[in-house]
Amino acid sequence: LVGKTINNRLEQQICFLVEVDKLKTIYRKNYVIGTDRRETDAEHSWHLAVMAMLLAEYVDDYPIDVFKVVKMLLIHDIVEIDAGDTYCFDQQAGVDKDVREQAAAGRLFGLLPADQSQELRDLWEEFEQKQSPEARLADALDRLQPLLLHYHTGGKSWQENGITSDKVRERNKRTKDIAIELGQLVEQVIQDSIARGYLRK
Amino acid sequence: LVGKTINNRLEQQICFLVEVDKLKTIYRKNYVIGTDRRETDAEHSWHLAVMAMLLAEYVDDYPIDVFKVVKMLLIHDIVEIDAGDTYCFDQQAGVDKDVREQAAAGRLFGLLPADQSQELRDLWEEFEQKQSPEARLADALDRLQPLLLHYHTGGKSWQENGITSDKVRERNKRTKDIAIELGQLVEQVIQDSIARGYLRK
Ligand SMILES: [Ca+2]
16 A cells, blocks of 8 residues: 555554545535535544543443543444445435445455454444443434534524424434433424424424 | 523533534645545544554554543644644744644633533643653654545645655654654655655655
8 A cells, every 4th residue: 555565464554544534525414514515424423522522421320431432433434435324314225224334344344454343343333233321322422413513504404304303303312311411402402493493393 | 502401511511512513614735535625624633533543552652541642633623723724834824823722722622611621621732742652642643644645645735835755754753753663654655655756855
């Protein structure tokens, strides 16, 4: 990749790190606040990692392994480089999402040395299973972050995609079970979005 | 911000998290691989955090606190929301950079509750001082990441800004002192960039 004399392990790591640059070319449905362009997966992942640093304290069974949450969030969307961004409200595309993402995880994490490949695959599987406190917080933040962006962009993306408050509430329903204050925040943002006309009731 | 009933601490945290969305609107000099658009600070910060996860093992006095490195990198450019991106090869703009960034750190981290405000300020100051092993690794990665992107975009940004190999070598000279293999990688990328005509000797 960058010459033949660096060691094989480092070469695999750099190959992976160059490949995942593509996460900056995957665009999501939601807009960046104050702009008319959509957010990239890389930006979304950064934002989530910062949220985890600051909001982990709200998890009811705190302390949890916050670094694990951060690592999960940093890598949770990497499979979308091959599998694409499946819009969360799209039932159709959701059907073969699992198959596409498993293949993507195999190829992408497989670029790394075996130990790190396994570590990232395990983090991603744990995130996908949404069972551990760390994975449940990561999942709740992955739903809260776009909610905040939708709210602060006047619900533009909700309106473009005909999203109603029921769908948003359904999508964020498990947040209160992992962190009660974050669950209250979700409900307040939804209600205020309806009141302001950003979101259809 | 999002209603009046959420507690004050959470409101401050959300206010900060919404404010730092602006990191997605700060564009750097380097391009995203395979595109003709520049990278945002948020994307850069995400990429660095993933690099730290995978490359921390090369630090000569390993083990270090990898989570600290990741946290530093996630927040290291937030001051640029107010202070702007100072191009690393621009001597002129560098002069009042410190004053602008200190003011920015005060306002931005000051949005948070006092304890988290202090924690992030301390992380940022430690990063800026480049003394601890964690800060030195973070700094080395902050220089290695754009080097990899310059290389994989044919040196486009180097050419636009008249950058020569001496300047790139000078900018990355401390990497070998914190992680010898990463220092070798830097030198190989520079030499290969010259050989390929991406970078002027
Ligand atoms: Ca930087």
